[in-house]
Each structure stands twice: as structure tokens, then as C-alpha cells.
Amino acid sequence: MTSPSGAHLAFDDFDVLLSGDAESPLHAPAEAHLAGCNQCRAELAAQSTLIARLESLPFFSPSLAFSDLVLQRVALPDPFALRSLATSRKRLLASRRSLVAVSVVLCAVVGTMLASVMWTLANPDAVSSVGTWAGNTASQWLWVAIRGGFANIVEQPWLGTAQAWFATPLRLALLSLGITLIYVGGLVALRRLMALPRAGAAHA
Numbered sequence: 001m002t003s004p005s006g007a008h009l010a011f012d013d014f015d016v017l018l019s020g021d022a023e024s025p026l027h028a029p030a031e032a033h034l035a036g037c038n039q040c041r042a043e044l045a046a047q048s049t050l051i052a053r054l055e056s057l058p059f060f061s062p063s064l065a066f067s068d069l070v071l072q073r074v075a076l077p078d079p080f081a082l083r084s085l086a087t088s089r090k091r092l093l094a095s096r097r098s099l100v101a102v103s104v105v106l107c108a109v110v111g112t113m114l115a116s117v118m119w120t121l122a123n124p125d126a127v128s129s130v131g132t133w134a135g136n137t138a139s140q141w142l143w144v145a146i147r148g149g150f151a152n153i154v155e156q157p158w159l160g161t162a163q164a165w166f167a168t169p170l171r172l173a174l175l176s177l178g179i180t181l182i183y184v185g186g187l188v189a190l191r192r193l194m195a196l197p198r199a200g201a202a203h204a
């Protein structure tokens with residue numbers, strides 16, 4: 001036997017019936033529908049049984065040490081997903097093949113830098129024009145950039161000094177070498193800094 005309107009009880013209606021809230025405006029219509037609907041009566045009985053069984057379950061209250069015991073079993077990943085420098089070095093030097101690869105890369109990098117410096121020293125005339133052009137261009141860009149912001153402060157005289165300094169190929173080569181060394185040093189320092197948190201144990 002179904003409801004005259006064709007619509008069965010909604011969740012809110014069941015809530016009102018199960019809580020026994022007779023003051024709710026939903027209560028009287030819900031009761032009226034329930035009297036003529038077997039399906040909703042069965043649904044109400046099922047929900048009532050479920051609630052009774054849930055309420056009969058023992059209350060689970062873990063001990064204070066529970067969270068610590070759980071965290072002891074949790075394997076926290078490396079926050080930066082980076083191995084320490086020592087581990088990387090050990091892995092790199094582990095096999096003969098990787099040792100050769102590291103040597104080749106090191107030789108290529110250092111050799112290229114040395115060859116660049118040597119060639120620059122051995123061919124001052126050939127580099128001179130390029131160096132002068134690069135130096136002039138660099139100092140011109142630098143000058144334009146500085147003038148844009150500090151037009152009222154910076155005066156002309158040291159432009160000639162800067163141009164003369166950058167125009168020397170040896171100084172350019174040494175400058176690039178120095179910048180490269182500082183960059184590599186910074187990378188190594190960064191790796192060490194990021195590897196430090198790995199040593200610490202996880203805390204709750």
C-alpha cells in the first residue's frame with residue numbers, strides 16, 4: 001500500500017520520526033504517510049535497528065600512546081627527495097663504469113674551462129676584437145641599465161674605466177671562471193643544506 005501522493009518519506013522525515021521530535025512540522029505528515037505505507041514502515045524499522053546496533057557497539061578509546069605507536073610504524077619519506085652528498089658520492093664511485101663516467105664528465109668540464117682560458121691567453125689578437133666588442137656591448141648595456149635607474153647619481157667618468165676593464169680578454173676569462181666556481185660552490189652548499197633534515201627522526 002503506497003502513499004496517496006505517490007511520494008515516500010525523505011531523509012528529513014525519517015530523522016524527525018527516529019528522533020521523536022513531535023514539535024517538528026514534518027512529524028504529523030510523516031506519521032500520516034507511515035500509517036498507509038508498508039515500504040516506509042519497513043525502511044523506518046531498518047534504520048531504527050541500525051541505530052540501535054551502532055549505539056550498542058563498545059566505545060573505542062585508544063590509549064595515549066596510540067598515536068606514538070602508529071607514528072613509529074610510519075616511514076616518513078625524505079622531504080626533499082634528495083640523497084645526501086655522501087650517499088650520492090658512494091653510489092657514483094660504486095662501480096668501475098660509473099667511476100669512468102664521472103671522470104670523463106669532470107675532465108670534460110675542467111678541460112673545457114682550461115682550454116678556453118689557454119686559448120684566450122694564446123690568441124690575444126684574435127680574441128681582442130671579439131673581447132672588445134663583447135666588453136663594449138656589456139658595458140653599454142650595463143651603462144644603459146644603470147642610467148635608467150640612477151641617471152641623476154651616476155656620472156660619466158667611470159664608464160671609460162669599466163670599458164677598459166672589460167676589454168681585456170684575460171680578465172673576462174678569469175671573471176667567467178670565478179663566476180662558474182662560485183656557482184658550483186653554491187650548488188654544493190645547497191645540496192648539503194637540503195640533506196641535513198634527513199638525519200633527524202620524525203616527531204609526532
Ligand SMILES: [Zn+2]
Nearest residue numbers: 008009037040
Ligand atoms: Zn512511503
